[in-house]
Amino acid sequence: MKISKKTSIFLITALLGTTLVGCSSQSSAGTSDNWNTIVKKAKKEGKVKSVGMPDTWANWVGTWNDIKSKFGISHTDTDMSSAQELQNFKKIGKSSSAADLGDIGINVGPTAVKQNLLTAYKTQYWDKIPSWAKDKKGYYAAGYTGTIAFITDTKNVSTKDAPTSWKDLASGKYKVSVGDVTTGAQSQYAVLAAAYANGGNEKNIMPGIKYFAKLQKANRLSSVDSSVENLKKGETQVSIVWDFNALNYSNLINEKGRYKITIPSDGSVMSGYAEVINKNAAHPYAAKLARSYILSKEGQINLAKGYARPIRTDIKIPASIKSKLLPDKDYKKIYHVKSNETWNKTTIKLAQLWQSDVLGSK
Template sequence: MPITRRTFTQGLLLSFAIIPALASAPSPAFAESFAEMEEAARKEGQVVSLGLPDNWANWGGQWKDIMAKYNVTHTDTDMSSAEELAKFEAEKANASADIAEVGIEFGPIALKKGLSAPYKPATWDKIPDWAKDKDGHWMLGYTGTISFIVSKKVQNPPKTWSDLLQGDYKVAVGDVGKAAQSNALVLAAAIALGGGEENLQPAIDLFAKIAEQKRLLTIGANPGNMEKGEIEVGIVWDFNALNYRNLVGKDKFDVWIPSEGSVVSGYTTTINAFSKRPNIARVVREYIFTEQGQINFAKGFARPILIDHITLPPEVAENVLPSEQYAKARPVNSDLWMDAAKQLGRQWQEQVLSKM
């Protein structure tokens, strides 16, 4: 898994957030009916994306299908959410890219800055309200929920956040303050322990105690360090955990959502308001919300946003956790989280890392 698009510095986030709002983008010349749009997409001949590499959430499978169906070519440049939108803004009418994928907190930013174009797929009404902009500027194609990945060698494996305090194993959390996944695990713990976006202190206190016990690792779990035996308990997105478990071996690691609660977030396609190929950009979004498009995400261990409305083949269903594990996981409030995430790096440094 590339880490580039899942990592952002607080400086980058802050600097992008204060870019002045753009004037509205010119109305793109795209077809009205879907059949006309498909024909126009074929004529456009190519699609250029940002942050949509083949090895992330099985976007490779999506691109293979789309290229075959519409006889187009595809190129991607992997980068972070903030970098993607900054590129849209910098190029404007000289746009090189047509579509990008950003974390949920960046969807409203793209809209506010006039960088995104709206498009509602045919399955629009089935997408949960929390997971979409009312006008179709952004919508999650799949979700990520913070989970535990635990070595089967661990005695009394933790099922809850509170359990983490009782063990003698190391807990790998990654680079809190910079990595989006690591920031999200702090929010997940806060939610489970009675806090939330506006009160991260319960989670800060939890990890400070683990740091005092000399059991906190500031590396993130990945197949490489899991293979080496360096990871006993890792905290990562469910789709990363499931993928890593399968790569390293189901006989070596287990994955579950902590039963007290967790946070659900996700990623949204953003159609460049200045795209020179507006039809293929919209067709891409349409495709990923079809049943096959959603199945493709599940093949990449990403939980489809329409999972309650589609039928996953048995062999693909094994790539996602049972629905009951998500009972106490709740969606992120992206507006509140955007502000909280800016402060987290300082809090973590002062109250957690200082205890190591």
């Protein structure tokens, strides 16, 4: 996922010498293995392979480093979109390149469940996750949220022309990068955000399709991917990305004042990314351990360091970290998908609509 894609354990004092809230003697909900067993077997596996969870997306590197130092479990990742992750999970066999763990847009969760690709696992933190952000049976659970934002490169677009709303964006003269709507969750939510700002929702995506079709007819849609590398090289003008990606990219490039980041004032969408375990994982216990750590206090703060907003609202984010996020007042008109099942069905149609009604609209 994520530069190109799309970026918790209750520690047992006897094992790690640190105090985290935990329940090492209890069975982890959704699995027959207790926490001690998961830790022991995960350490024996010694590695975990992920897809869509690269170091630079939402500070995944912080979590992978923690898991390596605390448990001796090494990590590798291949960056890809949510749809590509599901295809990866279908690979089976010892020589397979299938991953153990992935991070998918929560709207893709129902498809993964229907295709029988996932292992159900409710971590120790299951009750801390809001109902909208998890599957009742434990097949997926969001670890963090993102909100669709604009990031303007003021080397290419003047600060006064940087859009602060979808209305502004529509009347601009600059190129707009939205990514691959046919496969990427971030790009699909960008279309949903435009739809919401223009009277639509997950049941009615056409206002968003029509919005982008107008940009395409005006030759304003850019095919340049909104990666940190492309932003740094100045190959983008205005990009539509998750707020945490916009903030993280700006921080990585580290050119003060170069980027203007805004949540569109006339409407945006907030959603989550869910960490899922491959049913055929080669390292299932390491995957369970990783999913648990992501939802721990430490894992959630790691995500906040990567500018993502943790799914757990019971955790207090240190002021030094929170101050680097966009202010709460910027999130005034935010839509939250009411039915992931409905949105999932819409995204399946979205690829065809994008090809026919947007890219084919010239």
